[in-house]
Amino acid sequence: MDFLRPASWEEALAAKAEHPTAVPIAGGTDVMVEINFDHRRPEYLLDLNRIELLREWEVGEENVRLGASVPYTRIMESLRAELPGLALASHTVASPQIRNRGGVGGNLGTASPAGDAHPALLAAGAEVEVESVRGSRFIPIDEFYTGVKRNALQPDELIKTVHIKKADGPQQYSKVGTRNAMVIAVCAFGLALHPETRTVRTGIGSAAPTPIRAKEAEAFLNAALEEGGFWDNGKIITPSIAKQFADLCSGAANPIDDVRGTAKYRRHAVGIMARRQLGWTWEQYRGAGRTLEGAA
Numbered sequence: 001m002d003f004l005r006p007a008s009w010e011e012a013l014a015a016k017a018e019h020p021t022a023v024p025i026a027g028g029t030d031v032m033v034e035i036n037f038d039h040r041r042p043e044y045l046l047d048l049n050r051i052e053l054l055r056e057w058e059v060g061e062e063n064v065r066l067g068a069s070v071p072y073t074r075i076m077e078s079l080r081a082e083l084p085g086l087a088l089a090s091h092t093v094a095s096p097q098i099r100n101r102g103g104v105g106g107n108l109g110t111a112s113p114a115g116d117a118h119p120a121l122l123a124a125g126a127e128v129e130v131e132s133v134r135g136s137r138f139i140p141i142d143e144f145y146t147g148v149k150r151n152a153l154q155p156d157e158l159i160k161t162v163h164i165k166k167a168d169g170p171q172q173y174s175k176v177g178t179r180n181a182m183v184i185a186v187c188a189f190g191l192a193l194h195p196e197t198r199t200v201r202t203g204i205g206s207a208a209p210t211p212i213r214a215k216e217a218e219a220f221l222n223a224a225l226e227e228g229g230f231w232d233n234g235k236i237i238t239p240s241i242a243k244q245f246a247d248l249c250s251g252a253a254n255p256i257d258d259v260r261g262t263a264k265y266r267r268h269a270v271g272i273m274a275r276r277q278l279g280w281t282w283e284q285y286r287g288a289g290r291t292l293e294g295a296a
């Protein structure tokens with residue numbers, strides 16, 4: 001196995017163009033497990049750790065530009081106000097050691113349906129900026145996941161930055177597991193309220209072949225909130241609306257039975273998380289005088 005160590009982004013793109021089968025390695029918390037278990041024996045490893053720009057982030061007017069290799073710990077420490085859903089999701093990843101190494105670029109690279117960043121990215125609204133020597137392109141997060149552990153990257157492309165919409169309202173993330181830490185999600189759910197556009201977005205993890213949004217549930221809730229004037233009057237969401245939303249989230253899931261849980265349990269748990277998160281985020285929205293301050 002050859003180890004390629006580009007010193008710059010341009011060198012990394014050139015190396016990936018020359019060796020499209022080279023496996024990029026960032027934190028290595030997925031790649032090294034696969035190599036250690038002999039699930040993968042790539043001809044080339046492409047080490048991205050000397051590339052400073054992948055570890056940088058920038059808070060813009062509407063978006064956060066998150067370098068692919070920014071570790072979860074940095075997101076939790078420095079981007080909690082701008083990306084509350086992703087910060088909560090980061091908290092649930094593994095252990096402090098893994099969170100110091102692993103990042104969103106690696107989670108996207110692996111594209112496991114159980115990856116914790118995905119529901120938060122789907123709910124917040126994100127675009128993945130990928131680049132090759134041929135140029136760069138932006139992939140909407142909904143189009144990034146193409147199958148079980150498959151993504152929309154071409155063999156010569158690398159993930160450069162994830163552009164995530166800054167929170168304009170409360171966000172939540174929760175995950176069901178067999179214990180509180182070091183656990184792969186049995187299923188997970190993320191919710192973001194977007195008062196600016198009067199919309200709600202969701203993300204479901206570990207309950208379908210890919211991370212997904214519950215689009216029917218979003219459309220139902222958006223219409224119900226608009227119809228009832230909820231965004232303006234800040235009234236408590238009625239139990240029947242909350243139940244219908246939860247049922248539609250549950251219905252959007254397309255899980256399997258596996259060692260971590262049954263399909264039936266996952267569907268049920270997605271509904272519970274959806275209803276709870278709607279209650280929590282809506283309370284935050286009401287309590288904050290319907291401004292962003294309450295989301296932090």
Ligand SMILES: Cc1cc2nc3c(=O)[nH]c(=O)nc-3n(C[C@H](O)[C@H](O)[C@H](O)COP(=O)(O)OP(=O)(O)OC[C@H]3O[C@@H](n4cnc5c(N)ncnc54)[C@H](O)[C@@H]3O)c2cc1C
Pocket residue numbers: 023024025026027028029030031032033048068069092093094095098101102103104105106107108109110114115116117157158159160182183184185
């Ligand atoms: C003990 C343990 C517990 C874990 N628990 C969790 C958990 O609770 N939740 C969770 O979501 N994950 C968990 N993971 C998995 C892992 O930590 C995450 O998926 C993490 O986000 C991977 O990031 P990384 O930088 O380490 O990726 P790496 O291992 O370096 O790479 C992962 C994949 O992404 C590709 N890649 C990396 N960077 C780029 C790039 N810039 N462009 C293109 N491709 C790229 C790699 O080639 C590889 O295919 C756990 C792992 C371990 C070992």
